[in-house]
Amino acid sequence: MAGRGRPGPAPQSGKREEFARLITRGVPSAEACRIVGINTRTGKRWRHGRTITSSSGRRIHYPAVINKRKRDISARFLSEQERVVIADLQRAGHGVREIAISISRGASTVSRELRRNRDQASGQYRPYTAQRLAERRRARPRPGKLTRDAVLRECVQDRLEKRWSPEQISHLLRRQFPAEPDRHVVHETIYQAIYRPDLGGLRRDLPRVLRTGRRCRKRRRHPDARRPGRLAGMTMLDQRPAEASDRSVPGHWEGDLILGAGNRSAIGTLVERSSRSLILLPLPHGKGADAVRDAVIAALAPLPAQLRRSLTWDQGSEMALHAEITQTLGLPVFFCEKASPWQRPSNENTNGLLRQYFPKGSELRVHGPERLAAVAAELNTRPRKSLGWDTPAVRLHAALGL
Numbered sequence: 592m593a594g595r596g597r598p599g600p601a602p603q604s605g606k607r608e609e610f611a612r613l614i615t616r617g618v619p620s621a622e623a624c625r626i627v628g629i630n631t632r633t634g635k636r637w638r639h640g641r642t643i644t645s646s647s648g649r650r651i652h653y654p655a656v657i658n659k660r661k662r663d664i665s666a667r668f669l670s671e672q673e674r675v676v677i678a679d680l681q682r683a684g685h686g687v688r689e690i691a692i693s694i695s696r697g698a699s700t701v702s703r704e705l706r707r708n709r710d711q712a713s714g715q716y717r718p719y720t721a722q723r724l725a726e727r728r729r730a731r732p733r734p735g736k737l738t739r740d741a742v743l744r745e746c747v748q749d750r751l752e753k754r755w756s757p758e759q760i761s762h763l764l765r766r767q768f769p770a771e772p773d774r775h776v777v778h779e780t781i782y783q784a785i786y787r788p789d790l791g792g793l794r795r796d797l798p799r800v801l802r803t804g805r806r807c808r809k810r811r812r813h814p815d816a817r818r819p820g821r822l823a824g825m826t827m828l829d830q831r832p833a834e835a836s837d838r839s840v841p842g843h844w845e846g847d848l849i850l851g852a853g854n855r856s857a858i859g860t861l862v863e864r865s866s867r868s869l870i871l872l873p874l875p876h877g878k879g880a881d882a883v884r885d886a887v888i889a890a891l892a893p894l895p896a897q898l899r900r901s902l903t904w905d906q907g908s909e910m911a912l913h914a915e916i917t918q919t920l921g922l923p924v925f926f927c928e929k930a931s932p933w934q935r936p937s938n939e940n941t942n943g944l945l946r947q948y949f950p951k952g953s954e955l956r957v958h959g960p961e962r963l964a965a966v967a968a969e970l971n972t973r974p975r976k977s978l979g980w981d982t983p984a985v986r987l988h989a990a991l992g993l
Contacts, residue, residue: 608717674718757781802947831925838865841990842900845938851955862938866986871963880911
């Protein structure tokens with residue numbers, strides 16, 4: 592019982608939630624008060640908030656349940672209105688998946704919301720309480736792990752300078768510090784620290800060591816589709832053996848060219864599908880069909896027969912002499928559909944890695960065979976997520992039984 596000069600009991604949370612829900616739906620304030628069972632003066636205080644002073648001089652603030660100025664947040668977070676819908680549907684007996692479909696969210700999002708932001712006192716899910724809990728949890732103005740931990744920061748910077756990707760570094764940290772979870776970071780944390788050194792503590796010159804070389808993050812864009820002419824005697828990709836598609840047997844290769852300034856220079860790339868092992872082809876005398884034929888034959892001829900099972904290429908004119916490659920090496924050549932680079936996924940991914948060494952718009956003829964061999968060796972000894980963090984060199988040697 593409240594004493595004289597002391598504030599009365601806190602407003603009933605359940606009635607406040609119901610009152611706010613009715614007002615949000617457009618129900619007049621007087622009608623909402625009648626439905627909930629409160630005095631209209633109480634409804635006015637709830638709607639606009641109030642601050643009272645106790646006899647001891649302590650100020651107690653009851654926040655408004657509606658008409659509060661909302662802070663703009665990303666659409667990937669649940670909004671207050673979505674939380675109201677979740678609460679309404681749950682009370683109506685709908686399951687998590689039905690609720691998720693109604694608000695166009697994932698079922699795991701709804702399940703996590705109901706579990707994390709449930710009112711602890713009553714055990715019920717109340718949308719405005721949930722919104723306050725989420726906002727309180729989101730505001731964590733503290734320095735990141737890379738800022739606080741000099742050892743961790745130095746480890747990340749060292750691998751970035753060796754041209755490791757943030758995801759490779761993230762996996763390394765779990766192996767290097769297995770018993771120190773505070774030093775485990777996801778790759779997005781590293782990306783944010785690179786592009787926001789004021790927040791992440793990394794040096795400002797580190798964006799240049801990323802494969803894109805960009806100093807600012809950019810949206811992905813679709814590559815320009817090429818429209819090459821049709822080559823004679825092509826065997827299409829759908830006729831390639833199934834063992835090549837599931838990567839179960841080594842010896843199936845994907846090939847392409849990366850082009851230099853003005854498309855006047857090129858380097859050939861060959862990637863083995865099962866191990867992701869890379870061979871670079873020097874093309875100092877141009878990228879014509881005869882030059883590519885000679886480079887492919889010179890690169891693959893020394894390999895054992897079990898590593899020369901097939902070659903997949905796009906329909907570029909540089910493969911006009913594919914029949915001579917097949918005749919010389921006993922290596923069938925298969926062709927992708929037009930403008931379908933995803934049909935050579937290993938090669939396309941590797942070409943993206945190579946752009947860190949051979950940027951677009953640069954002159955590629957200046958790179959001799961020794962330089963190309965060194966770059967290929969560096970990539971072949973770099974751990975890959977797709978290989979369970981083995982290296983292409985390890986996988987290729989294992990395939991050969993070495």
